[in-house]
Amino acid sequence: MQIQKRFSVPEATLLQHILDVIKTQFSVQKEPLVRKIQHFYDTFDWRLFNKSLVLQTDGTDVSLGSYVDDLVLETVPCKKLPKFVWDLPDSPLKKRLAPIVEMRALLPLFALRKRTTPNRILNEDAKTVVYLDFENISIKQAGKSLLPLPLTVSLRPVRGYETEAARVADLLEKTGLQQATSSSFAAALQETGFDTQRYSSKLNVLLQPDQRSDEAAKQIFRFLLDIIRKNEQGVLQDTDTEFLHDFRVAIRRTRSGLSQIKDVFAETVTEKFKKEFATIGKASNQLRDLDVYLLDADRFRARLPEHMSDDISPLFVQLQKMRQSALQDVRKFVQSDTYCNTLIDWQAFLNQPPANPAAAANAERPIATVARERINRRYQSLLKKGRRIDANSEDAQLHALRIDGKKLRYLLEFFASLFPAQQLGILLKQLKKLQDNLGQFQDLCVQEMELQQFIDSISLRQRGARKTIAAIGCLIGAIDREKWQVRKQFDHIFKDFASSKNKALFAELLSNQKEE
Amino acid sequence: MKVLACYHLKGGVGKTTAAVNLAYLASTSGAKTLICDLDPQGASSYYFRVRPKFVSGAKGFLKKRKNMSKNIKGTDFDHLDIMPADLSFRHLDIKLTRFKRSKQRLRKLLSPLRKEYDFIFLDCPPNLTVVAENVFDAADRVIVPVIPTTLSQRALEQLLSFLKRKKYPAKKLLAFFSMVEKRKKLHLECMRELSASLDARLLPTAIPYLASIEKMGTTREPIVVTAPQSAAANAYRNLWHDLQAALSG
Numbered sequence: 001m002q003i004q005k006r007f008s009v010p011e012a013t014l015l016q017h018i019l020d021v022i023k024t025q026f027s028v029q030k031e032p033l034v035r036k037i038q039h040f041y042d043t044f045d046w047r048l049f050n051k052s053l054v055l056q057t058d059g060t061d062v063s064l065g066s067y068v069d070d071l072v073l074e075t076v077p078c079k080k081l082p083k084f085v086w087d088l089p090d091s092p093l094k095k096r097l098a099p100i101v102e103m104r105a106l107l108p109l110f111a112l113r114k115r116t117t118p119n120r121i122l123n124e125d126a127k128t129v130v131y132l133d134f135e136n137i138s139i140k141q142a143g144k145s146l147l148p149l150p151l152t153v154s155l156r157p158v159r160g161y162e163t164e165a166a167r168v169a170d171l172l173e174k175t176g177l178q179q180a181t182s183s184s185f186a187a188a189l190q191e192t193g194f195d196t197q198r199y200s201s202k203l204n205v206l207l208q209p210d211q212r213s214d215e216a217a218k219q220i221f222r223f224l225l226d227i228i229r230k231n232e233q234g235v236l237q238d239t240d241t242e243f244l245h246d247f248r249v250a251i252r253r254t255r256s257g258l259s260q261i262k263d264v265f266a267e268t269v270t271e272k273f274k275k276e277f278a279t280i281g282k283a284s285n286q287l288r289d290l291d292v293y294l295l296d297a298d299r300f301r302a303r304l305p306e307h308m309s310d311d312i313s314p315l316f317v318q319l320q321k322m323r324q325s326a327l328q329d330v331r332k333f334v335q336s337d338t339y340c341n342t343l344i345d346w347q348a349f350l351n352q353p354p355a356n357p358a359a360a361a362n363a364e365r366p367i368a369t370v371a372r373e374r375i376n377r378r379y380q381s382l383l384k385k386g387r388r389i390d391a392n393s394e395d396a397q398l399h400a401l402r403i404d405g406k407k408l409r410y411l412l413e414f415f416a417s418l419f420p421a422q423q424l425g426i427l428l429k430q431l432k433k434l435q436d437n438l439g440q441f442q443d444l445c446v447q448e449m450e451l452q453q454f455i456d457s458i459s460l461r462q463r464g465a466r467k468t469i470a471a472i473g474c475l476i477g478a479i480d481r482e483k484w485q486v487r488k489q490f491d492h493i494f495k496d497f498a499s500s501k502n503k504a505l506f507a508e509l510l511s512n513q514k515e516e
Numbered sequence: 517m518k519v520l521a522c523y524h525l526k527g528g529v530g531k532t533t534a535a536v537n538l539a540y541l542a543s544t545s546g547a548k549t550l551i552c553d554l555d556p557q558g559a560s561s562y563y564f565r566v567r568p569k570f571v572s573g574a575k576g577f578l579k580k581r582k583n584m585s586k587n588i589k590g591t592d593f594d595h596l597d598i599m600p601a602d603l604s605f606r607h608l609d610i611k612l613t614r615f616k617r618s619k620q621r622l623r624k625l626l627s628p629l630r631k632e633y634d635f636i637f638l639d640c641p642p643n644l645t646v647v648a649e650n651v652f653d654a655a656d657r658v659i660v661p662v663i664p665t666t667l668s669q670r671a672l673e674q675l676l677s678f679l680k681r682k683k684y685p686a687k688k689l690l691a692f693f694s695m696v697e698k699r700k701k702l703h704l705e706c707m708r709e710l711s712a713s714l715d716a717r718l719l720p721t722a723i724p725y726l727a728s729i730e731k732m733g734t735t736r737e738p739i740v741v742t743a744p745q746s747a748a749a750n751a752y753r754n755l756w757h758d759l760q761a762a763l764s765g
Contacts, residue, residue, distance in 0.1 A: 125566075160587070161590070
């Protein structure tokens with residue numbers, strides 16, 4: 001693997017000195033100035049950054065590089081970067097990018113204006129053995145003036161001439177140059193302050209074990225409110241489907257927290273917000289359901305025999321239409337007084353100092369104790385409900401178990417900072433396995449039912465209606481078979497979850513909190 | 517990935533200049549290209565200013581697939597790498613006979629590079645030994661420069677009958693006229709005769725005999741780089757187009 005090294009140059013006058021030092025051992029050939037503008041992109045939740053990758057376009061190619069050293073890993077000719085990865089030309093770049101970015105939109109960050117003067121460092125055969133690029137880079141951001149970065153010298157090795165590259169690097173270090181931190185993108189990112197706003201939908205709330213429970217709960221809710229706020233714009237602009245998803249998860253967590261972290265706020269307050277957040281959650285149910293269908297379109301098609309896979313298209317056309325109107329409803333709702341007032345009231349409440357005297361029985365108790373009680377209660381209830389499920393159980397029973405599982409998972413995530421990370425990790429993983437199975441089952445149940453309803457809405461007079469109905473029928477069959485397979489797996493997955501080993505782990509977790 | 521071999525059993529027919537210029541033209545389209553210098557004389561290595569040295573020699577080259585990748589060097593041009601030759605490659609045929617499936621050895625050695633490169637050009641030594649058989653086996657196309665003279669024509673006939681006897685598919689071979697001097701009557705006559713017999717296996721572009729091509733020995737760069745507007749550069753560009761058409765056809 002070739003490593004590119006960058007050095008920062010404090011003063012432009014030093015450049016000549018650098019060349020003079022190198023000329024004591026090599027010949028140098030200066031190349032003409034290269035002007036380039038590179039535009040950089042990432043998803044809202046920094047998926048590429050988190051994998052140390054950098055996506056850029058220069059008007060002719062799209063390339064994926066390394067955050068660490070400006071090295072280009074994959075390139076594909078493409079003049080304009082599409083918003084979604086699936087619209088890129090088929091290429092190794094797309095293949096590499098797709099599983100990371102998934103359904104998230106590629107959003108512009110900033111552009112870099114690069115003025116590069118490459119110098120070829122030659123050996124005695126006049127063969128180029130390493131490139132030394134003098135780089136003058138400025139950051140271009142919409143509506144802002146150019147922001148210059150410090151001058152840099154980059155050492156670009158040539159394959160098979162690593163010894164020479166190391167010799168040149170030594171010479172540079174001897175002139176007193178300091179190695180610059182990683183890539184020009186990284187330097188620019190730091191300069192623009194983007195990294196301070198890094199977004200993640202993952203819960204990350206640091207609680208103190210002896211913190212008052214009402215304060216701790218507010219801290220969790222403030223974190224969730226922040227996520228809700230950060231996703232509003234993306235929901236309104238329909239940038240991609242994950243804004244709504246993260247928005248909804250934060251709302252669901254808020255609702256779950258309100259009912260799970262019991263007796264920390266006055267009952268009137270809890271009841272008021274429980275009701276209002278339930279309304280907010282419901283408002284986008286339909287849009288999310290439709291998103292899931294449309295994101296899964298390829299998988300639906302794959303379930304059909306090949307000659308029928310196009311017959312299902314009218315279904316997706318119809319769903320797309322329905323999505324447009326569902327989106328309008330959600331937009332209207334997010335801009336409505338109902339929504340805005342709830343969030344303003346909620347924020348005001350969360351910023352109030354703790355009520356004195358305490359508003360509820362648990363308000364003043366240490367959060368670690370309350371957390372332990374709540375988790376234990378949910379865990380026992382989950383085990384009890386799970387054990388009652390057998391081959392004859394109704395679908396609804398599995399659904400109820402799933403809801404209970406979710407409540408437990410949210411509690412564990414809320415209070416993660418109070419428990420040893422490793423133990424908690426194991427339990428969350430086990431719980432996730434169970435939840436995945438139950439979730440899959442639930443989704444298939446709903447899809448089967450909804451597809452049946454869709455058949456009723458098709459008029460036989462429509463063109464190709466019979467073919468569409470046959471295809472949907474075929475799909476229902478496939479989904480039903482899949483559903484029973486998933487159902488069959490439940491028994492051993494639950495058995496794993498309820499194993500004595502896991503029970504012991506839970507008991508240990510609940511007795512043995514992280515000591516401060 | 518396509519493996520393209522520049523080969524003739526006769527020396528001095530313009531194999532290396534063709535390999536160097538065609539490989540360079542391939543790389544300018546952005547295709548990752550490698551030129552493998554199998555000729556112990558190391559002429560294509562010389563043209564790219566790379567010392568003809570293969571660490572661990574002919575033995576190491578044949579023994580371990582990894583060695584090839586370790587010896588590859590970047591040329592002065594983007595997307596174009598070279599695997600330099602080594603003087604010890606003169607013993608390749610003797611060393612090859614010690615391997616099982618000795619005629620398929622080169623294909624095996626090239627296989628790890630399939631992922632990395634779009635084109636691999638083989639610059640081959642002029643002989644008809646087991647090295648040549650490896651080249652015929654590994655290459656998707658064998659590109660043969662033909663000087664339109666009686667001797668060269670005879671050598672081509674020998675090559676064709678050899679390929680037939682060894683049952684290599686006839687369409688693997690692609691010929692083009694090289695070092696053509698249009699003022700020579702013999703060249704023109706010879707070209708007429710050969711065009712008829714080679715038919716579709718003959719690429720339409722002929723490379724003329726030009727002093728500027730010989731000058732590549734002093735400039736040590738592809739002529740397409742040093743004199744991009746010259747007749748020679750144009751001829752190689754046309755030849756590359758012909759070759760691409762033949763590959764996609």
